[in-house]
Amino acid sequence: MTDDLPEMRASDAERERIAEVLRDALAEGRLGLEEFQERLDSAYAARTRGELVPLVRDLPQHSSGDGAVSGFEEGSSEPAPSPGRRRRWAERIGGAATSRWGVGVMGGFGRKGQWTVPRVFTALGIMGGGEIDLRDARFEDREVVIRCFALMGGMSVTVPPGLGVEVRGVGVMGGFDTSGSVAGDSDAPRVVITGFTVMGGVGVVKKLPREEKQQLRDERRAQRELERRREEESGERGRRHEIDKPGGTHGGDEGKSL
Structure with missing residues (x-):
């Protein structure tokens, strides 16, 4: 990030590019709906590039924020398209x-x-x-x-x-x-x-359209359910491992038998 980045005026295209990064993060479950809306509002209200960078700094693949802010061809006023986010x-x-x-x-x-x-x-x-x-x-x-x-x-x-x-x-x-x-x-x-x-x-x-909001909620709900099942399966495997290993529950019973 260059020294003059924080004071350089942000363009509409740069604000929209940051907004696309935030939408992708929401779809991936990296941001909650409330935090996404707060960051989105801040992105559209930002006056300088320095205000935009922190909004995506903690998101994977955008750790510096420079790519999202300055990833435009020279002279272009439109943001690069975001895969999978094209509206018809x-x-x-x-x-x-x-x-x-x-x-x-x-x-x-x-x-x-x-x-x-x-x-x-x-x-x-x-x-x-x-x-x-x-x-x-x-x-x-x-x-x-x-x-x-x-x-x-x-x-x-x-x-x-x-x-x-x-x-x-x-x-x-x-x-x-x-x-x-x-x-x-x-x-x-x-x-x-x-x-x-x-x-x-x-x-x-x-704001996101209601249909997209509901779709994102459904995706988040499905993701949480998948993570819950994985945790349960992981815990079950751990319990079985404790039972089967030497000195475990079975091993202790066998040692006590005549």
């Missing part, structure tokens, strides 16, 4: 929009699950807000725009890893979470979050 983005592009508006007046609205995001989705919140969840969504086109307008309210946009996001809204006594901007996978849809807020804000949250 092409299957999620196309189809008729299922909702074009979301309105929350002194209340809230939600768009989540399997819905199709239009080319332009408009969200309005007055003393209220809304939750826009894109983890399981389809997209009418490769690039969609989410326009958020909030007065004394707020909105949350939840995106899956790998999705391209650009945040460029304007806020007065509030604001837009520009740290949520990320390049995304090369074949992923691109979401532009824009709009205007007064005494309110728009946040971007990155």
Whole structure:
């Protein structure tokens, strides 16, 4: 690691590369779900390379952190693909929009699950807000725009890893979470979050899709069950060895017999 690494500004591609390392570690059972989410949040919030390195320093094959942070071709803004972690983005592009508006007046609205995001989705919140969840969504086109307008309210946009996001809204006594901007996978849809807020804000949250979370939980559960069985088998072999060896339980009984 070079001396200037800690102070060098991190790129979106480097943050995404670290995120991929963390996802692989979660799938392998090296990180728990809670710790994974904490590190993932820290990765996307990191401003410098020095903040990224500790997030993968204790993971196998990434002990220095340099490979995960600087493993990009010169001039490239996209992270190297992670084996086995390619999402089928092409299957999620196309189809008729299922909702074009979301309105929350002194209340809230939600768009989540399997819905199709239009080319332009408009969200309005007055003393209220809304939750826009894109983890399981389809997209009418490769690039969609989410326009958020909030007065004394707020909105949350939840995106899956790998999705391209650009945040460029304007806020007065509030604001837009520009740290949520990320390049995304090369074949992923691109979401532009824009709009205007007064005494309110728009946040971007990155989370795994529910299906992937459940799959990872199932894999962890199966792994723990396998480890438990191995421990039981190992303990049983150890007990048999103690019984069969000279001076063991059988040996002691034979010595006492006439």
